[in-house]
């Protein structure tokens with residue numbers, strides 16, 4: 001039996017046995033005993049593998065699948081993702097170290113991000129990874145580094161296109177943006193790098209995140225390919241890499257449904273001949289973070305106190321926004337909505353009630369569930385927040401209020 005939640009879409013990736021959630025084949029209560037403390041994050045590697053397998057089955061075979069490390073940079077998670085995807089995308093020197101530690105071939109690691117320091121660029125050159133340049137300044141520094149080190153760094157240009165990924169949770173392209181080089185400035189940059197000791201690979205065009213509308217993703221992919229073909233006309237060498245971004249979303253909130261992959265696969269199938277004809281040497285890459293890992297993870301905290309305030313039930317837990325900012329609604333959400341939450345050791349629970357789950361912090365922002373339909377819980381019960389495998393711990397202000405950091409386990 002999988003987990004069904006009122007209002008939210010079912011969490012079919014998890015089974016339930018004797019009304020207790022199973023993760024990694026183990027009852028949650030046993031896992032909590034093994035870890036010996038709460039709160040904790042637990043990630044199930046088999047769920048990640050199944051997600052990647054589903055993508056591979058559905059999308060055209062030629063598409064390379066990269067994992068964006070920032071979604072979950074825990075080293076053993078990155079190690080697992082490296083073993084089942086075709087490459088890793090990093091966004092800092094810290095992530096670069098993790099990616100190199102995962103044993104990924106250097107040419108399969110790419111480094112994007114505005115504001116790379118001289119030290120980070122030097123590190124990337126020394127490691128021989130692909131650097132997605134986000135400005136003319138980066139081109140200048142890389143040219144100097146190439147000359148100084150006598151190497152030929154692999155570079156790509158991250159392009160800020162003149163369109164956006166519509167209805168995205170986070171828009172990262174189109175209009176004025178700090179990310180990438182405006183498309184209209186790319187031809188001049190291609191001229192500038194032509195005679196430099198740089199190995200130009202191609203383009204990186206990432207337009208947004210957390211999108212649940214296949215038609216928006218298809219439109220962005222189509223325009224991305226058109227733009228890349230146009231820009232390739234200004235390049236002095238052939239294009240060997242085209243990273244068309246990702247943006248695949250997962251269902252977090254009431255009313256969300258899982259992203260339909262079939263229309264995206266069909267659209268990519270139609271774009272591939274265009275790429276083959278116009279960019280015959282290009283490898284087509286999509287990069288996904290949350291889609292690959294978010295559903296594999298849960299955040300678990302323990303009920304410390306049960307309070308009734310003027311008729312409303314508050315479950316006060318040892319976990320909160322300092323560990324899981326996104327579930328509290330404070331990581332980019334415009335209107336706060338509840339993540340899928342259950343009482344993990346009484347998933348269906350015969351007795352139910354409307355309750356709010358809060359953390360120990362002295363701020364009303366520390367809210368994990370706002371008046372949700374939950375099994376009636378008591379101190380000692382385990383609260384589970386689903387869809388927590390991406391942008392969880394490392395996207396949270398763990399130092400706020402000086403509580404201990406949660407444990408993290410990969411199962």
Ligand SMILES: *Cc1c(COP(=O)(O)O)cnc(C)c1O
Nearest residue numbers: 068071112206209210288289290
């Ligand atoms: C954040 C980011 C990603 C990952 O986004 P998801 O929504 O997790 O898939 C991929 N590429 C770039 C350049 C990013 O900044």
